[in-house]
Amino acid sequence: xxxxxxxxxxxxxxxxxxxxxxxxxxxxxLLSALTLxxxxxxxxxxxxxxxxxLGILSLGHHGFMLxxxxxxxxxxxxxxxxxxxxxxxLSDWARNHLDLDKWLRGLGLDALANSIDAKFIIALFIAGLxxxxxxxxxxxxxxxLKGDYLAIVTFGFGEIxxxxxxxxxxxAFTNGPLGIxxxxxxxxxxxWTFLALLLVxxxxxxxxxxxxxxxxxxxxxxxxxxxxxxxxxxYHKILAFTISAFFAGVSGGLYASYLQSVDTQTFNFFVTFxxxxxxxxxxxxxxxxxxxxxxxxxLVRVYGGFLEQPNPAWVGYLSGAVLMLAAFAFSAYIRKxxxxxxxxxPKHFIFGAVGAVxxxxxxxxxxxxxxxxxxxFFGMRKMLLAVILILIMIYRREGVMGRAEFSWKLIIGPRxxxxxxxxxxxxxxxxxxxxxxGLKEDGDDDASA
Amino acid sequence: MAASKITSRSTIISLLIGAVFVVLLxxxxxxxxNYTFARVVQDFLNALTLGSLYALIALGxxxxxGIIRLINFAHGEIFMLGSYFAFYAMTLTPxxxxxxxxxxxxxxxxxxxxxxxxxxxxxxxxxxxxxLIIFGGTFFLLTFRKLGWVEGLTLSMxxxxxAGVLLEAIAYKPLRGAPRESMLITAIAASFFLQNFGQLxxxxxxxxxxxxxxxxxxxxxxxxxxxxxFTGILVVVPLITALLLWVLNLFVSRTRLGKAMRATAQxxxxxxxxxxxxxxxxxxxFFIGSILAAAAGVMYAIRFGQIHPLMGLMxxxxxxxxxxxxxxxxxxxxxxxxxxxxxxxxYVVSLFPTLSAYKDVFAFVLLILILLFRPSGLVGxxxxxxx
Numbered sequence: 039x040x041x042x043x044x045x046x047x048x049x050x051x052x053x054x055x056x057x058x059x060x061x062x063x064x065x066x067x068l069l070s071a072l073t074l075x076x077x078x079x080x081x082x083x084x085x086x087x088x089x090x091x092l093g094i095l096s097l098g099h100h101g102f103m104l105x106x107x108x109x110x111x112x113x114x115x116x117x118x119x120x121x122x123x124x125x126x127x128l129s130d131w132a133r134n135h136l137d138l139d140k141w142l143r144g145l146g147l148d149a150l151a152n153s154i155d156a157k158f159i160i161a162l163f164i165a166g167l168x169x170x171x172x173x174x175x176x177x178x179x180x181x182x183l184k185g186d187y188l189a190i191v192t193f194g195f196g197e198i199x200x201x202x203x204x205x206x207x208x209x210a211f212t213n214g215p216l217g218i219x220x221x222x223x224x225x226x227x228x229x230w231t232f233l234a235l236l237l238v239x240x241x242x243x244x245x246x247x248x249x250x251x252x253x254x255x256x257x258x259x260x261x262x263x264x265x266x267x268x269x270x271x272x273y274h275k276i277l278a279f280t281i282s283a284f285f286a287g288v289s290g291g292l293y294a295s296y297l298q299s300v301d302t303q304t305f306n307f308f309v310t311f312x313x314x315x316x317x318x319x320x321x322x323x324x325x326x327x328x329x330x331x332x333x334x335x336x337l338v339r340v341y342g343g344f345l346e347q348p349n350p351a352w353v354g355y356l357s358g359a360v361l362m363l364a365a366f367a368f369s370a371y372i373r374k375x376x377x378x379x380x381x382x383x384p385k386h387f388i389f390g391a392v393g394a395v396x397x398x399x400x401x402x403x404x405x406x407x408x409x410x411x412x413x414x415f416f417g418m419r420k421m422l423l424a425v426i427l428i429l430i431m432i433y434r435r436e437g438v439m440g441r442a443e444f445s446w447k448l449i450i451g452p453r454x455x456x457x458x459x460x461x462x463x464x465x466x467x468x469x470x471x472x473x474x475x476g477l478k479e480d481g482d483d484d485a486s487a
Numbered sequence: 488m489a490a491s492k493i494t495s496r497s498t499i500i501s502l503l504i505g506a507v508f509v510v511l512l513x514x515x516x517x518x519x520x521n522y523t524f525a526r527v528v529q530d531f532l533n534a535l536t537l538g539s540l541y542a543l544i545a546l547g548x549x550x551x552x553g554i555i556r557l558i559n560f561a562h563g564e565i566f567m568l569g570s571y572f573a574f575y576a577m578t579l580t581p582x583x584x585x586x587x588x589x590x591x592x593x594x595x596x597x598x599x600x601x602x603x604x605x606x607x608x609x610x611x612x613x614x615x616x617x618x619l620i621i622f623g624g625t626f627f628l629l630t631f632r633k634l635g636w637v638e639g640l641t642l643s644m645x646x647x648x649x650a651g652v653l654l655e656a657i658a659y660k661p662l663r664g665a666p667r668e669s670m671l672i673t674a675i676a677a678s679f680f681l682q683n684f685g686q687l688x689x690x691x692x693x694x695x696x697x698x699x700x701x702x703x704x705x706x707x708x709x710x711x712x713x714x715x716x717f718t719g720i721l722v723v724v725p726l727i728t729a730l731l732l733w734v735l736n737l738f739v740s741r742t743r744l745g746k747a748m749r750a751t752a753q754x755x756x757x758x759x760x761x762x763x764x765x766x767x768x769x770x771x772x773f774f775i776g777s778i779l780a781a782a783a784g785v786m787y788a789i790r791f792g793q794i795h796p797l798m799g800l801m802x803x804x805x806x807x808x809x810x811x812x813x814x815x816x817x818x819x820x821x822x823x824x825x826x827x828x829x830x831x832x833x834y835v836v837s838l839f840p841t842l843s844a845y846k847d848v849f850a851f852v853l854l855i856l857i858l859l860f861r862p863s864g865l866v867g868x869x870x871x872x873x874x
Binding site: 095097179182183185186187189190191194195197198201202204205206308311314315318415416417418420421423424425427428431432435 | 686
C-alpha cells in the first residue's frame with residue numbers, strides 16, 4: 039500500500055515537473071531530450087526483455103522499430119500528403135487503401151476518425167501488432183539455434199527488414215530511399231511519450247515478477263533445468279520475442295511521429311547498437327537499468343555535441359587530467375588490492391608522466407591562437423559509445439544496476455539483512471540443541487563434508 | 488564415418504537442392520537469347536575475382552572463430568584499414584626523409600615488437616637481422632619514390648596485421664573466458680569504433696583509389712562480335728589469392744606454430760597443458776587473418792576503384808556468410824564458401840537482372856538459411872552442443 043502511494047506520488051511529482059518544464063521558457067531542448075529518453079526507453083526496455091531476461095542476444099531490434107515506424111507513417115499520412123506520392127513511387131493502391139481514416143469511416147466510426155489522437159493510438163497499436171507478427175518469425179530460429187549464431191540470425195533478419203523498403207517492388211509502398219515525410223501525430227508532445235513509458239513500465243514490471251517473467255529468467259539461467267521444471271521453451275521464447283517486438287514497434291511509431299519522417303537510415307543497425315549500449319550500461323536484465331542507461335546514452339547523444347568540436351586547449355587539459363588521475367587510481371588500486379609497498383609501476387609512471395607533460399604544454403601554450411582553434415571531430419560521440427560498451431564488457435559486465443530493480447524498500451524500507459525480533463526468536467530456537475534435535479546431525483554432516 | 492556422413496539426410500537434401508539450382512540455371516541460360524560465350528567468360532572472370540576476395544576475408548573470420556569461438560565483427564573494418572593503409576602508402580610517398588624516419592621508427596618499432604612476440608624471435612642474431620630488414624626496408628620504400636601497388640600491398644599487409652594484433656590485445660584479450668555473447672558485443676563495439684575512427688581520421692568522403700598501374704589498364708578482347716572487358720586485376724586477384732593460400736597452407740601444416748594453431752583450435756585447454764602459448768597463437772591468428780584481409784582490401788580497392796570508411800560492412804558480412812557456408816572453423820571450407828558466394832552473386836545478378844536490387848538481401852537470406860538448416864556448413868565439423 040505504502041509503495042503504491044509512493045509510486046503514485048512520484049509519478050505525480052514527475053508530471054508536475056514536466057508541466058513546469060512545458061510552461062517555462064527556453065526548455066525546448068531539454069523537453070525534446072526527455073521525449074527521446076522516453077521513446078528510446080520503451081525500445082530499450084523491450085530489448086531488455088530478450089537480451090536481459092530471456093538471455094538471448096538479439097541484434098534485430100532496428101527491424102522491429104522500422105516496421106513500427108513505417109506502419110504508423112503509412113496509416114497516419116494525411117490525404118494532402120499522399121497526393122505528391124503519385125509523382126514519386128507510392129502506388130495508387132497503397133495511396134488509396136492504406137489509410138486509417140478511410141478504414142474508420144468505413145466502419146462507421148466517424149468520431150474516432152475525426153480525432154487525430156484516437157487515430158494515433160490505433161495506428162500505434164496496429165504498428166505494434168505488425169512488429170509483433172514479425173517478432174514471431176524472427177523468434178522462431180531461437181528454437182533451433184543458440185548463442186552467437188542466433189545473434190547473427192536476428193541481425194540478418196533486422197538487416198533484411200532494413201534493406202527491403204529500398205527494393206523496387208516494395209518501394210511502391212515505402213517510397214524507397216526517400217522515405218515518408220510529413221507524418222502527423224502527437225509524439226512530439228512530451229505527454230504522449232511520458233504516458234506510453236508509464237504504461238510500458240507498469241506492464242514490464244508486472245511481467246517480470248509474473249510466472250512468465252520467472253519462466254523467462256529460468257530459461258536464461260538454464261534451459262534444460264527450466265524445461266525439466268515444466269517451462270514450455272518454445273512458447274516462452276516466441277512469447278518474449280512477440281512482446282518485445284510489439285513494444286519495439288510502438289516505440290518505432292512514436293519515434294517516426296516525433297521526427298515526422300521515416301526512412302531506412304533512421305532505423306539502421308546503429309539503433310540496435312545504441313540500445314545495446316544503453317541496456318549493457320544499465321545492467322542486462324534490469325528494467326530500471328535499461329531506463330537509466332537510456333537516459334545516460336541519450337544525454338551523451340543530445341548534449342555531447344561539444345565533444346565533436348573541441349579545441350586543443352581543453353583536449354589537453356582533459357586528457358592530461360584524465361591520464362594523471364588514471365595513473366593515481368591504478369597505483370592506489372594495485373597497492374590496496376595486492377598490499378604492495380609503495381612502488382611506482384613503470385606503466386603508471388608513463389601514464390602520469392604523459393598526462394603531466396600534456397598539462398604543462400597546454401598551460402604553456404594556452405595563449406597561442408592554434409590552441410584556441412576549434413577542430414571538427416565528427417563521430418566522436420559514436421566512438422565514445424563504442425568505447426563505453428567495450429569498457430563495460432571488460433570491467434563491469436553486469437552494468438550499473440546488475441539485475442536489481444528499483445524498489446521503495448531499497449531506499450526507505452526496513453533493511454532485510456537486519457533480522458526482526460521474530461526471526462531472532464526463531465534463530466534462537468534453531469540454535470538451541472535441546473529444542474532442535476536435528477542440530478547435532480547437521481553439525482556432524484558439516485564436519486565430515 | 489565418412490560413409491555415414493555422405494549418406495546423411497541433410498547432405499542428400501542439400502545435394503538435391505544444388506542439383507535443382509543447376510538445372511534451373513541451365514534452363515535460364517538457355518532461355519536468355521543474348522547470353523553469349525563472351526558473357527560466360529566475362530561472368531566467370533568477375534565471379535572468380537570476387538570469390539577470391541571473399542575467400543581471403545572469410546579465412547580471417549574462420550580462423551578466429553576456430554581458435555577462440557568469436558565472430559570477429561570488426562574484421563570488415565580491418566579490411567577497410569588495409570585498403571586505406573595502401574592508399575596512403577601509394578599517394579603520400581615519397582615522403583621527406585625526416586618524416587619518413589619518424590614513420591619508420593614508430594611503424595617499424597611496432598611491427599618489430601609484434602613480430603618478435605608472434606614468431607619467437609628472441610634470439611639476438613635473428614632480431615638484429617629482422618630489425619635491419621624492417622627499418623631499412625620501410626625507410627627505403629617510403630623515402631625515394633612513389634610506391635606501386637606491390638609495395639603498397641606489402642606495406643599495408645604488414646601494418647594491418649599489426650593493427651589486427653593490437654585490436655585483439657586491446658579489446659578481446661581482457662575478455663578471455665567471458666561468455667561468447669559478451670565477446671560478440673565487444674566485437675560489434677570495436678567494429679563501430681573503427682568505422683567512426685575511419686570517418687574521423689580518413690574523412691567520411693569516398694576517395695578514388697586510382698592505382699595507375701597496368702592492373703587497371705583495359706585489355707579488352709573479342710570473342711566473335713562481343714567484347715570481354717578485361718583488366719590485369721582480374722588475373723592478379725586469383726593468382727595472389729592462390730599464392731597466399733599456398734603459403735598459409737604451408738604455414739599451418741608444416742611449421743611448429745601452425746601445429747600449435749591446429750592444436751589450439753582443437754582444444755585450447757589441452758594445448759595449453761602441452762606447452763602451447765595460447766595467447767601467442769591467438770595473436771598470431773589475428774595477425775594472419777588481418778594480413779589476408781588487407782590483401783583483399785587493397786585488391787578490392789584496385790578492382791572497384793574507390794574506398795570509404797564504411798566499405799568493410801557488406802564485404803565483411805558476405806565473407807562471414809561465405810565462412811558459414813563452408814563450415815566456420817574450416818580453412819578449405821572458407822575458400823570454397825568464398826568462391827561459391829562470389830559465383831552465386833555474379834551469376835544471380837547476371838542471369839536475373841531484375842534481382843540485382845536484392846543482392847545484399849540475398850546474402851543475408853543465404854546466411855540465415857545456412858545457419859538455420861546446416862549450421863556446420865558444407866565441410867565443417869558438427870557443432871551440436873552437448874549438455
